[in-house]
Amino acid sequence: MSSDTPGGNRRMSLDAGEGEVLMSVQELERYFDDGISLLDRLFGESASAVRAVDGVSFDIHRGETLGLVGESGCGKSTVGETILRLQEPTAGSVAFDGENLEEREDLTEFRRNAQILFQDPFSSLDPRMPVGQSIRQPLDIHDWPQDAEGDPAERKQQRVEELMERVGLSADQLDRYPSEFSGGQLQRIGIARALALDPDFLVLDEPTSALDVSVQAQILNLLADLQSDFGLTYLFISHDLGVIRYICDRIAVMYLGEIVETAPAEQLFTNPRHPYTEALLESVPRVDLAERERDIDPLAGDVPSPRDPPSGCRFRTRCPKVIPPDDIRINQEEFRVIMDVRDRIADREIAVEQVRADTDGDTDRAADRLYDRLVDTELPDQERQRVHDALVDVTEGNWGRAGDRLRERYESVCETDHPTGEVSCHLFDD
Amino acid sequence: MTDPLLRVEDLTTRFLTEEGQVNAVESVSFEVEQGEVFGIVGESGSGKSVTALSLVDLVESPGRITDGSVWFRQSDLAERIREDNPDAVDGEMVDLRQLDECERRALRGTEFAMIFQDPTSSFNPSITVGTQIAEAVEVQQRATANPRSVRSRTQGFGLLKFLTTSVAPGVDYVSEESRERAVELLDTVGIPDPAERATEYPHQFSGGMLQRAMIAQALASEPSVLVADEPTTALDVTIQAQILNTLSELQSEYGMTTVLITHNLGVIARMCDQVGVMYAGELVERGSLADLFERPTHPYTEGLLGSSPNLDSADRRLQPIEGNVPSLLDEEMDDRCYFADRCPKAMQECLDKPSELDAEGSETHRAKCYLAEHGYEDPLPEGYFDE
Numbered sequence: 001m002s003s004d005t006p007g008g009n010r011r012m013s014l015d016a017g018e019g020e021v022l023m024s025v026q027e028l029e030r031y032f033d034d035g036i037s038l039l040d041r042l043f044g045e046s047a048s049a050v051r052a053v054d055g056v057s058f059d060i061h062r063g064e065t066l067g068l069v070g071e072s073g074c075g076k077s078t079v080g081e082t083i084l085r086l087q088e089p090t091a092g093s094v095a096f097d098g099e100n101l102e103e104r105e106d107l108t109e110f111r112r113n114a115q116i117l118f119q120d121p122f123s124s125l126d127p128r129m130p131v132g133q134s135i136r137q138p139l140d141i142h143d144w145p146q147d148a149e150g151d152p153a154e155r156k157q158q159r160v161e162e163l164m165e166r167v168g169l170s171a172d173q174l175d176r177y178p179s180e181f182s183g184g185q186l187q188r189i190g191i192a193r194a195l196a197l198d199p200d201f202l203v204l205d206e207p208t209s210a211l212d213v214s215v216q217a218q219i220l221n222l223l224a225d226l227q228s229d230f231g232l233t234y235l236f237i238s239h240d241l242g243v244i245r246y247i248c249d250r251i252a253v254m255y256l257g258e259i260v261e262t263a264p265a266e267q268l269f270t271n272p273r274h275p276y277t278e279a280l281l282e283s284v285p286r287v288d289l290a291e292r293e294r295d296i297d298p299l300a301g302d303v304p305s306p307r308d309p310p311s312g313c314r315f316r317t318r319c320p321k322v323i324p325p326d327d328i329r330i331n332q333e334e335f336r337v338i339m340d341v342r343d344r345i346a347d348r349e350i351a352v353e354q355v356r357a358d359t360d361g362d363t364d365r366a367a368d369r370l371y372d373r374l375v376d377t378e379l380p381d382q383e384r385q386r387v388h389d390a391l392v393d394v395t396e397g398n399w400g401r402a403g404d405r406l407r408e409r410y411e412s413v414c415e416t417d418h419p420t421g422e423v424s425c426h427l428f429d430d
Numbered sequence: 431m432t433d434p435l436l437r438v439e440d441l442t443t444r445f446l447t448e449e450g451q452v453n454a455v456e457s458v459s460f461e462v463e464q465g466e467v468f469g470i471v472g473e474s475g476s477g478k479s480v481t482a483l484s485l486v487d488l489v490e491s492p493g494r495i496t497d498g499s500v501w502f503r504q505s506d507l508a509e510r511i512r513e514d515n516p517d518a519v520d521g522e523m524v525d526l527r528q529l530d531e532c533e534r535r536a537l538r539g540t541e542f543a544m545i546f547q548d549p550t551s552s553f554n555p556s557i558t559v560g561t562q563i564a565e566a567v568e569v570q571q572r573a574t575a576n577p578r579s580v581r582s583r584t585q586g587f588g589l590l591k592f593l594t595t596s597v598a599p600g601v602d603y604v605s606e607e608s609r610e611r612a613v614e615l616l617d618t619v620g621i622p623d624p625a626e627r628a629t630e631y632p633h634q635f636s637g638g639m640l641q642r643a644m645i646a647q648a649l650a651s652e653p654s655v656l657v658a659d660e661p662t663t664a665l666d667v668t669i670q671a672q673i674l675n676t677l678s679e680l681q682s683e684y685g686m687t688t689v690l691i692t693h694n695l696g697v698i699a700r701m702c703d704q705v706g707v708m709y710a711g712e713l714v715e716r717g718s719l720a721d722l723f724e725r726p727t728h729p730y731t732e733g734l735l736g737s738s739p740n741l742d743s744a745d746r747r748l749q750p751i752e753g754n755v756p757s758l759l760d761e762e763m764d765d766r767c768y769f770a771d772r773c774p775k776a777m778q779e780c781l782d783k784p785s786e787l788d789a790e791g792s793e794t795h796r797a798k799c800y801l802a803e804h805g806y807e808d809p810l811p812e813g814y815f816d817e
């Protein structure tokens with residue numbers, strides 16, 4: 001059943017992601033709790049784990065390239081390492097070739113069949129080892145070849161030479177050390193090593209991010225060629241949307257430990273659905289003469305901490321389309337401003353001492369000042385009054401009441417309900 | 431026609447390392463008009479960052495600027511210098527390289543500012559961001575009043591080290607006006623609730639916010655020229671978009687002249703009027719954005735464009751540049767076109783002698799390549815470089 005992987009079936013799996021599932025990931029979680037100090041525990045400081053990967057599910061079909069894209073800290077590299085069992089998942093399941101990995105007693109076969117290529121070619125090869133030996137290492141570890149034909153040492157040597165040439169280098173260079181190669185060449189050597197055992201599946205973790213663009217293009221072309229020659233299946237992890245578009249058949253977009261949208265590449269780029277995907281695409285500067293005139297409305301703010309992610313939709317603290325309650329007539333931008341004030345109040349992140357001192361206990365004036373500081377758009381009267389009242393609470397130190405006052409009126413489905421579905425956004429709820 | 435604001439001529443910077451002399455920047459020349467953004471694009475080791483440092487005279491040992499001039503248009507200064515140092519003046523232009531140390535530093539504090547890829551090195555971790563920017567404001571004021579009278583506690587940290595390497599009796603006091611100005615500056619660069627953020631320490635800022643704060647610090651000196659070295663490279667793309675928008679807004683608001691160094695052609699496309707492409711320490715092509723994007727002449731420029739994945743279309747195989755960047759060690763560099771062994775159009779003469787940058791082309795669009803002179807003639811035999 002694993003033999004029906006002719007090279008070049010990549011295009012066939014392009015659109016629907018149909019075909020045989022090689023890897024199936026369900027509700028994968030990976031938490032880190034090592035950052036929590038004893039002191040935090042003693043004082044009950046909100047000691048919570050970093051939820052690096054928090055309930056991620058996807059399938060990868062045989063012969064396709066699935067892209068996993070997102071910004072730093074979104075958990076994409078952790079997904080790559082966890083599905084290969086280089087890190088233990090906190091929860092969830094991973095099935096490879098129809099078999100659940102937790103149920104396999106012995107992962108040797110899986111480890112042979114699923115390899116990883118990392119970003120930094122300088123650190124992934126042993127500097128004291130000739131590169132030929134590095135490429136041979138996996139063969140030694142896995143006792144390759146398993147059949148008894150010919151002289152094993154000779155066959156290994158042959159295999160290493162073959163690999164070296166397949167990635168565009170010369171077998172004459174096998175005795176050289178990593179320091180004698182450029183970054184691009186080292187990445188080729190890394191690829192040769194990853195392919196040594198003839199795997200079906202490769203995780204490519206930012207494989208070209210450390211390279212210059214001219215060399216990156218060489219490596220991307222090489223990876224595409226190898227895929228069609230050997231019928232490889234890739235999980236391609238990257239922050240670079242241009243690279244992702246170039247190499248991937250389907251793409252999953254991650255934000256703060258979750259996948260927010262999965263779609264065929266073409267569709268994702270021409271018709272992004274999740275507001276985060278949209279913002280991400282809009283942010284990338286195009287290599288195009290018209291780029292200067294393109295209007296970009298960048299996302300405001302920063303990504304929240306994965307220790308304490310927002311309730312409901314994790315993107316709601318930055319989402320320009322956050323959904324107002326049905327019974328309020330307010331435009332999108334105004335609602336965003338109010339939600340920002342609410343976030344600040346929830347985090348108690350408004351400095352009030354100075355304002356209080358400046359206004360001699362006149363809480364109304366103090367609240368006016370805060371209002372001017374925090375609200376830079378014209379709100380409808382009713383909303384302005386409501387926000388102002390909440391800020392009076394804040395100047396009085398009554399954060400809880402301020403929060404309640406605003407929640408009563410502005411609570412959004414985006415904060416109460418975690419979106420599920422193909423596009424993880426309530427705008428796409430049926 | 432007025433002179434450009436900046437005219438760089440034959441700027442050459444070398445590093446004397448244990449392995450030998452490294453020709454990091456080799457005879458680089460370009461002009462930047464007032465109010466314009468000049469982009470320098472190149473890959474690692476191309477010499478673009480060293481060019482930036484050389485412009486503002488911040489090359490550190492074992493590097494040294496060994497040749498060339500940086501002409502800067504400033505009529506008052508030209509007037510003042512003319513008497514003592516006539517060689518250093520050309521009309522309203524002054525050659526910064528011929529000024530004495532002290533004049534140069536004073537200029538740095540007032541006319542030039544620089545922002546870097548890593549903002550953390552520009553801030554002292556134990557002083558609030560507001561105070562540090564206020565100090566930059568004071569530095570500027572005192573530098574204007576008297577070039578020798580400034581010191582700040584941020585000395586030793588990136589930008590301010592750069593602003594204040596001329597040290598004299600320190601002043602720990604920062605005036606109320608300077609503090610207010612600092613808050614204004616934080617507001618200008620788009621930091622929400624700036625009065626509050628001014629009281630925070632650098633570690634309380636996210637990467638993007640600290641990058642903005644560094645820009646505010648640079649603006650404190652109301653510079654005529656801003657040199658930005660990979661200002662968004664360390665940032666995520668959504669944050670990069672914020673910072674680029676902020677920089678463009680400031681650019682049009684203050685009419686600042688900017689030299690922007692980047693490896694990212696998208697950033698070039700978004701920000702720049704004129705562009706220089708660097709390869710192996712040399713400026714190999716320069717021209718307007720349209721010249722470079724639509725009519726690239728140098729095969730390296732073409733190669734860079736061909737290697738960049740296009741976000742808006744997937745129907746294209748990337749056209750990489752084969753081979754790797756050459757060594758910049760003097761002893762390993764022959765007197766020929768350094769791109770020749772990666773160039774798909776290399777000709778015999780390219781190996782005999784390098785082409786000049788001012789080879790025939792238009793007045794403003796130039797390429798250091800024989801193709802600009804006479805097109806493709808007398809190609810090398812196929813496989814010439816495969817030993």
Ligand code: SF4
Nearest residue numbers: 313316319414425426
């Ligand atoms: S669920 Fe709400 S906050 Fe989340 S992406 Fe959709 S609209 Fe935005």
Ligand code: SF4
Nearest residue numbers: 767770773780799800
């Ligand atoms: S001078 Fe010759 S080798 Fe150099 S870039 Fe031009 S054509 Fe190529």
